[in-house]
Amino acid sequence: MHCEDGFAIVYFLLILRMRDCYTIIISCGSVFQTEAREEGIYMYADYHVHTYYSDDSDYPMEQLIRDAIGMGLSEICFTDHVDYGIKQDWIDQSDVYHPEEKATLPMMNVKYPAYHAEINRMRNKYAGKIVIREGMEFGIQVHTIPQYQKLFDSYPFDFILLSCHQVEDKEFWTQDFQNNKTQREYNRKYYEEILEVIRKYKEYSVLGHLDMITRYDMAGSYPFENVKDLVAEILKQAIKDGKGIEINTSSHRYGLNDLTPSRQIVRLYRDLGGTVITIGSDAHKQEHLGAYIKETVEELKRMGFSSICTFEKMKPIFHRL
Numbered sequence: 001m002h003c004e005d006g007f008a009i010v011y012f013l014l015i016l017r018m019r020d021c022y023t024i025i026i027s028c029g030s031v032f033q034t035e036a037r038e039e040g041i042y043m044y045a046d047y048h049v050h051t052y053y054s055d056d057s058d059y060p061m062e063q064l065i066r067d068a069i070g071m072g073l074s075e076i077c078f079t080d081h082v083d084y085g086i087k088q089d090w091i092d093q094s095d096v097y098h099p100e101e102k103a104t105l106p107m108m109n110v111k112y113p114a115y116h117a118e119i120n121r122m123r124n125k126y127a128g129k130i131v132i133r134e135g136m137e138f139g140i141q142v143h144t145i146p147q148y149q150k151l152f153d154s155y156p157f158d159f160i161l162l163s164c165h166q167v168e169d170k171e172f173w174t175q176d177f178q179n180n181k182t183q184r185e186y187n188r189k190y191y192e193e194i195l196e197v198i199r200k201y202k203e204y205s206v207l208g209h210l211d212m213i214t215r216y217d218m219a220g221s222y223p224f225e226n227v228k229d230l231v232a233e234i235l236k237q238a239i240k241d242g243k244g245i246e247i248n249t250s251s252h253r254y255g256l257n258d259l260t261p262s263r264q265i266v267r268l269y270r271d272l273g274g275t276v277i278t279i280g281s282d283a284h285k286q287e288h289l290g291a292y293i294k295e296t297v298e299e300l301k302r303m304g305f306s307s308i309c310t311f312e313k314m315k316p317i318f319h320r321l
């Protein structure tokens with residue numbers, strides 16, 4: 001190496017240093033104007049939000065974006081519902097759910113072309129104000145995997161939440177799935193279904209609300225020790241595949257005393273070497289949006305996590321906490 005090369009390298013390193021400093025200064029400058037600054041949040045992002053494309057929400061997409069900007073969110077990811085097995089795809093009906101139509105419409109999946117087109121329009125309209133990612137929440141069961149594979153291949157997704165909302169096409173919130181089973185049976189069957197799904201299906205980013213079955217357990221909390229083996233297998237498989245878990249802050253509005261998934265599960269994920277974590281409010285209306293994200297970040301820091309993730313084109317981006 002001759003002298004000029006040496007100079008070039010030193011100069012390059014200095015620029016990197018300067019860019020580091022610059023980034024830090026800019027971060028401090030921008031977060032000062034938002035609530036997030038006080039909590040030291042590096043990235044204020046909500047990675048689980050529903051709009052009028054989901055059967056259980058009538059939150060207009062553009063209104064959600066305006067609300068998010070107003071709250072100082074720097075990034076959102078739309079994760080509207082697809083639940084093959086129990087919901088149909090739209091054919092000729094409206095593109096979205098309007099409150100006055102609710103009672104007369106069946107439960108439908110996202111109307112994909114309209115959803116994709118509106119996200120693109122919104123991205124252009126709000127460019128520079130907020131980062132908008134295109135995701136979906138796949139409520140996958142083993143027997144519906146081929147339908148999700150087809151859907152995944154049809155759109156340029158940034159992020160997929162893999163959730164388990166039904167097993168055997170039976171819902172949890174109605175107790176349809178739990179009825180006629182012991183507490184042990186429905187708890188273990190729930191995790192067995194997820195494990196089988198993720199052994200076969202890999203086109204996802206993180207596991208959504210991994211212990212959601214506890215939310216609808218009328219028999220009271222089921223000891224974690226009795227399902228720990230299955231949960232550990234799920235987490236090991238996810239880590240091996242480079243996948244993460246979501247912390248779903250709706251636990252606060254459901255009045256649960258724990259995180260979703262539970263602190264035991266989050267710690268187990270950490271202890272097994274997992275590092276990919278997203279945080280989402282599971283907002284279905286304005287008052288849910290961005291809720292408890294900053295508190296969750298603080299708790300993750302206390303648990304020893306050093307970053308949270310956002311996603312672009314299915315690739316995780318780590319943000320230091």
Ligand SMILES: [Zn+2]
Nearest residue numbers: 137163208209
């Ligand atoms: Zn869900």
Ligand SMILES: [Zn+2]
Nearest residue numbers: 048050137282
């Ligand atoms: Zn959701």
